[in-house]
Amino acid sequence: MNPRINPSILAADFVNMQADLARIATADFAHVDVMDNHFVPNLTFGPQMVERIQATSPIPLDVHLMITDPDRWAPGYAELGAASVTFHLEAAADPVALARRLRSIGSRAGVAVKPGTAGDALYEILDEFDQILVMTVEPGFGGQSFMPEMMPKLRALREEATRRGSDVWLQVDGGISEATIAQAAEAGADTFVAGSAVYGADDIAAAVTGLRQRARAASLEG
Ligand SMILES: O=C(CO)[C@H](O)[C@H](O)COP(=O)(O)O
Numbered sequence: 557m558n559p560r561i562n563p564s565i566l567a568a569d570f571v572n573m574q575a576d577l578a579r580i581a582t583a584d585f586a587h588v589d590v591m592d593n594h595f596v597p598n599l600t601f602g603p604q605m606v607e608r609i610q611a612t613s614p615i616p617l618d619v620h621l622m623i624t625d626p627d628r629w630a631p632g633y634a635e636l637g638a639a640s641v642t643f644h645l646e647a648a649a650d651p652v653a654l655a656r657r658l659r660s661i662g663s664r665a666g667v668a669v670k671p672g673t674a675g676d677a678l679y680e681i682l683d684e685f686d687q688i689l690v691m692t693v694e695p696g697f698g699g700q701s702f703m704p705e706m707m708p709k710l711r712a713l714r715e716e717a718t719r720r721g722s723d724v725w726l727q728v729d730g731g732i733s734e735a736t737i738a739q740a741a742e743a744g745a746d747t748f749v750a751g752s753a754v755y756g757a758d759d760i761a762a763a764v765t766g767l768r769q770r771a772r773a774a775s776l777e778g
Pocket residue numbers: 564566567587589620693694695696697698699700729730731732749750751752753
């Protein structure tokens with residue numbers, strides 16, 4: 557397994573975004589949390605800001621939409637050039653149609669589940685997605701504690717993907733650090749979002765390398 561490390565720019569300095577994007581150049585994707593103060597009780601930014609982030613980022617964008625009505629808004633993020641667009645299962649009216657639309661525009665299609673949402677609703681539609689995001693905190697804020705009780709959901713999704721011969725990426729988001737990443741890798745995650753653990757480090761490139769190494773070691777043991 558070649559783990560992907562996606563720093564969350566939620567933990568960046570919003571008025572020094574260009575510099576803070578340059579600092580994560582050795583990572584795989586820049587994770588961009590779009591929050592609408594409706595699906596979650598927090599507000600970040602929308603397509604106008606993400607378009608500038610797309611133009612500025614040295615690495616591709618992994619957009620995480622925590623918004624109501626993604627059926628209407630998600631395609632715009634694919635159109636502005638985001639490599640990956642993930643919407644919440646709980647918010648989408650027609651997740652399969654939306655995933656097909658995202659892929660037809662040229663982005664990877666992702667679907668996210670909140671901690672209280674079961675993963676088995678996704679089993680039958682796994683092939684429609686390039687990425688499944690298992691939230692390991694309640695969406696809305698950075699800096700929260702990792703929820704180890706999400707590991708059975710992740711493990712079951714990994715087993716189901718293997719059973720179906722699917723190459724879908726399994727992403728975890730929330731509370732990922734050097735102390736927690738091994739658990740998630742061992743349970744089957746291959747794509748890891750980390751906000752505070754990356755931007756809080758003195759040496760960001762070393763933090764990215766450290767997370768990658770821990771995930772790789774844990775997945776080989778698991
Ligand atoms: O989607 C998110 C919150 O809803 C963020 O991506 C996530 O919380 C990252 O922050 P941290 O690594 O500090 O937990």
